Amino acid sequence: MKNIKVNIPDKNYEIKIENGCLNKIGEMIKNIYDGKKLFIITDRNLQRIYGELLNNNLKSSGYEVGMHVIEPGETSKSLKELEKIYSSLVHYNITRSDLIITFGGGVVGDLGGFAASTFLRGVPYLQCPTSLLAQVDSSVGGKVAIDLESGKNLVGSFYHPVAVFIDPELLKTLPKTFLHDGMAETIKYGAFKDEELFNKLFNFNSDEDLLNNIEEIIYTCCDIKRNIVERDEKDLGERMILNFGHTIGHGIEQYFNYTKYTHGEGVAIGMYWITSKSEQLGITEKGSANKIKEILIKYELPWSVDNLTSNDIIDIISRDKKKSRNNISLILLKSIGNAFIKEIDFNNIKEYI
Numbered sequence: 001m002k003n004i005k006v007n008i009p010d011k012n013y014e015i016k017i018e019n020g021c022l023n024k025i026g027e028m029i030k031n032i033y034d035g036k037k038l039f040i041i042t043d044r045n046l047q048r049i050y051g052e053l054l055n056n057n058l059k060s061s062g063y064e065v066g067m068h069v070i071e072p073g074e075t076s077k078s079l080k081e082l083e084k085i086y087s088s089l090v091h092y093n094i095t096r097s098d099l100i101i102t103f104g105g106g107v108v109g110d111l112g113g114f115a116a117s118t119f120l121r122g123v124p125y126l127q128c129p130t131s132l133l134a135q136v137d138s139s140v141g142g143k144v145a146i147d148l149e150s151g152k153n154l155v156g157s158f159y160h161p162v163a164v165f166i167d168p169e170l171l172k173t174l175p176k177t178f179l180h181d182g183m184a185e186t187i188k189y190g191a192f193k194d195e196e197l198f199n200k201l202f203n204f205n206s207d208e209d210l211l212n213n214i215e216e217i218i219y220t221c222c223d224i225k226r227n228i229v230e231r232d233e234k235d236l237g238e239r240m241i242l243n244f245g246h247t248i249g250h251g252i253e254q255y256f257n258y259t260k261y262t263h264g265e266g267v268a269i270g271m272y273w274i275t276s277k278s279e280q281l282g283i284t285e286k287g288s289a290n291k292i293k294e295i296l297i298k299y300e301l302p303w304s305v306d307n308l309t310s311n312d313i314i315d316i317i318s319r320d321k322k323k324s325r326n327n328i329s330l331i332l333l334k335s336i337g338n339a340f341i342k343e344i345d346f347n348n349i350k351e352y353i
């Protein structure tokens, strides 16, 4: 088992990463919670594959278990589903001394975490991420949210779990498209912070090879994020570096109404796009964009998009919530593994995109 201790003001907790740990989850919960009642939030795919195992394990450890199952996918990260979760929590008489478990990908983690942060002004919760994206990124850092019709993640809070339990073996049942989608965020960690990680990912020969080494990869990504979140929990400075590839990526997702490109695909294109530009400007070491393109191709991720101009993207970014006054923070690479935040006047954005 690999452990990462997260220390942020007023809260310390552990991220535990171990192959097969779902089989002893009841025992592990005993170390962080002394109550009897648990409430699981999950989605229908995960309930079908792991629901019975999870329920049996928790019940045989002596817990009383309630469950709320959502439909898989981003459309469930809504006010409507949130309201249904509140009703289930009321139905099961969940109090602030009980424990909520979010068992799923980033959708379940964000939605369930937001429900936990607001129900009764905050019920403790445990994150059990099951997708690669959630295991390397969204379960760490305490950002929880739901979407509004007018935009993604517009309502949310910073609410850290009591612990994060990661079982990398669960990725064996994750459909390949979602595995590759999560690889975009994984590659991002290598690109902005850790050249060794980038090269390691580059050198795997197959998904099988990747999955055989995934425990270590997840540990590396979570530890990079932990380090950044500890120094800038509320995303006011350094944490923005985690958005490498995201400004353009979000623009692409939004331009196609979230139907053509997934989050990971948007980030993949965004990383290549911005690095090609910064390379042309002489900011980034030559050859970096090409390395990004090659690794994206390797994991069957897109690196460019037809029929979309810089102006289309700039138009969308001008409405982005990350734009403060007339400035915008861009994350650029000096070289692979070495990123920095560049604050620019929005009027000059065309140079960079």
Ligand SMILES: NC(=O)c1ccc[n+]([C@@H]2O[C@H](COP(=O)([O-])OP(=O)(O)OC[C@H]3O[C@@H](n4cnc5c(N)ncnc54)[C@H](O)[C@@H]3O)[C@@H](O)[C@H]2O)c1
Pocket (backbone or CB within 6 Å): 043, 044, 045, 046, 049, 072, 073, 074, 077, 104, 105, 106, 107, 108, 110, 130, 131, 132, 133, 134, 137, 138, 139, 140, 141, 142, 143, 144, 152, 153, 170, 171, 172, 173, 174, 175, 178, 181, 263
């Ligand atoms: N809070 C944060 O810091 C943060 C960071 C990045 C992304 N996010 C959010 O994460 C969400 C995307 O997360 P996601 O990509 O995990 O999507 P998701 O939760 O929709 O999961 C993707 C699909 O994989 C299935 N799945 C998950 N784990 C599985 C497993 N082990 N076996 C079989 N099927 C499995 C799910 O049922 C779903 O169909 C977005 O809403 C995004 O905004 C949040």
